[in-house]
Amino acid sequence: MIKLRPIADDDPVPNQSRLLQAMELAFDYADRNGxxxxxxxxxxxxxxxxxxxxxxxxxxxxxxxLL
Structure with a gap:
């Protein structure tokens, strides 16, 4: 079984992740557009x-x- 390490809220690394940024954009789009x-x-x-x-x-x- 893979053990995941928790990431602290103040960890700067996730803010540098383009994949995470893209996921946040997609979730925000989905929220705003149903x-x-x-x-x-x-x-x-x-x-x-x-x-x-x-x-x-x-x-x-x-x-x-990209398309």
Whole structure:
């Protein structure tokens, strides 16, 4: 079994994680928009995908490259 280490609230490392930043953006989007729509194949819908590409925490990448 994998043992997880708790992370202190004041630990600066999570603030530097782009993946965590992206997850927070997605959760905030879902909260403000009543969820994230899915396609019939269960992929994120186009509206969310475009929004996320334009608001992504990965500098140096353009929305067109992320899509």
């Amino acid at each position: 969820g994230i729509g899915l396609t019939q194949t269960k992929a994120f819908n186009r509206k969310f995908a475009h929004w996320m590409a334009e608001n992504s925490p990965w500098p140096g990448y353009k929305a067109e490259e």
